[in-house]
Amino acid sequence: xxxxxxxxxxxxxxxxxxxxxxxxxxxxxxxxxxxxxxxxxxxxxxxxxxxxxxxxxxxxxxxxxxxxxxxxxxxxxxxxxxxxxxxxxxxxxxxxxxxxxxxxxxxxxxxxxxxxxxxxxxxxx
Numbered sequence: 001x002x003x004x005x006x007x008x009x010x011x012x013x014x015x016x017x018x019x020x021x022x023x024x025x026x027x028x029x030x031x032x033x034x035x036x037x038x039x040x041x042x043x044x045x046x047x048x049x050x051x052x053x054x055x056x057x058x059x060x061x062x063x064x065x066x067x068x069x070x071x072x073x074x075x076x077x078x079x080x081x082x083x084x085x086x087x088x089x090x091x092x093x094x095x096x097x098x099x100x101x102x103x104x105x106x107x108x109x110x111x112x113x114x115x116x117x118x119x120x121x122x123x124x125x
Contacts, residue, residue: 021095
């Protein structure tokens with residue numbers, strides 16, 4: 001299984017970015033996907049997760065109302081639309097899949113077995 005993120009970049013506070021995560025390889029037994037981020041000197045933290053249909057999503061409180069996770073299963077791609085970006089959103093953003101849970105969503109990084117290489121998002125003030 002391979003996950004490849006794209007869409008990161010350098011933006012100003014208040015701007016928007018859309019990250020993409022393209023998945024290839026075998027089908028996940030649990031199709032839930034997630035986005036996490038890691039800022040310098042900090043632990044990797046949960047951002048958002050989505051179920052197969054897209055009908056159930058969870059967000060970290062810090063991004064709720066600003067970020068939207070979505071997916072296009074025909075393209076095997078998950079997206080993270082990020083609006084009203086803040087300097088504290090600066091981090092490497094990782095896509096995660098292949099949840100070890102038999103069903104349902106999770107906010108725990110350790111529950112995901114497959115990870116992308118990450119894409120840098122930098123928000124200047």
